[in-house]
Amino acid sequence: MQEPADAAARRAVEPVICYPNETLPVPDMVLYAAVRKTAKKIDEVLVAPRDAACFRAAAGQFFRISSFEGPQVGDLNLWNAHDLSERFYSGKTRALHGTHLTTGQRMWSSFPHLRPMATITADTLDWYGIDAFGGSVHDVIGTRCDPYTGNLLAGSQYHHCCHSNLTRAVADDLGVSLQQAEPHVHDVLNVFMCTGFTRDTGQYFMKASPVRPGDYLEFFAEIDLLGALSACPGGDCSAEHSSDSAACYPLLVEVFQPDVAALSGWVSPSPNGYDRSHGR
Numbered sequence: 001m002q003e004p005a006d007a008a009a010r011r012a013v014e015p016v017i018c019y020p021n022e023t024l025p026v027p028d029m030v031l032y033a034a035v036r037k038t039a040k041k042i043d044e045v046l047v048a049p050r051d052a053a054c055f056r057a058a059a060g061q062f063f064r065i066s067s068f069e070g071p072q073v074g075d076l077n078l079w080n081a082h083d084l085s086e087r088f089y090s091g092k093t094r095a096l097h098g099t100h101l102t103t104g105q106r107m108w109s110s111f112p113h114l115r116p117m118a119t120i121t122a123d124t125l126d127w128y129g130i131d132a133f134g135g136s137v138h139d140v141i142g143t144r145c146d147p148y149t150g151n152l153l154a155g156s157q158y159h160h161c162c163h164s165n166l167t168r169a170v171a172d173d174l175g176v177s178l179q180q181a182e183p184h185v186h187d188v189l190n191v192f193m194c195t196g197f198t199r200d201t202g203q204y205f206m207k208a209s210p211v212r213p214g215d216y217l218e219f220f221a222e223i224d225l226l227g228a229l230s231a232c233p234g235g236d237c238s239a240e241h242s243s244d245s246a247a248c249y250p251l252l253v254e255v256f257q258p259d260v261a262a263l264s265g266w267v268s269p270s271p272n273g274y275d276r277s278h279g280r
């Protein structure tokens, strides 16, 4: 189509932030830091390369995802441990915080709950910022690598995509079939993954993660959580995923229990206050 005469003027209109977040409940990071000092490690789960594992973190506990042995990206799912219909809502988290998460930001849950599930309390990659390509780490723009897209684009039957890894882990943890477990798997927080959108074509891109052994992302569990983490078959996602060609490394999840007295004054967030009458 031919551009209208005022095309340049229309493009020059300044953007408006969709969700000004000055009124978002602010996490008490000073309290979390004080509470963290009292915490002791109570559990750890090793996630094997090209596989996934489940873990649990109770409200008030911390969990840490660490890279070791080599650069590795992880795909994280979270659920309310008592009600799997309440799960991480990647799209709304993106709308509230932006495309990539870091310290002080939160993983929000699905409707009708829409409450913080976990707050990021430490991020050793927070120095990275946004690079010259528009890339950054820990995104909520990707979905999770999956065998259906591979089949659509390449006719493949690959079984160790994050989607399948998470499905097997949930099935094993809940003692249900793969078919029963699969609908619980949802869009992830891409831990350590470096991604963005190309400026010229707007396409989703990935590049080698800046993560190195010893780096970690740590969370405060706001509600009782079931988590599942997949060590992506893309490894550091520098070249490709959905195949066995990339170098892959394990990931470590550790859970820390703070001193209960240090948590006095903190309350687990309630479900969203909307009355759900929807105009009727």
Ligand SMILES: [Zn+2]
Residues within 6 Å of the ligand: 075, 144, 145, 161, 162, 163, 231, 232, 233, 234, 241
């Ligand atoms: Zn993946």
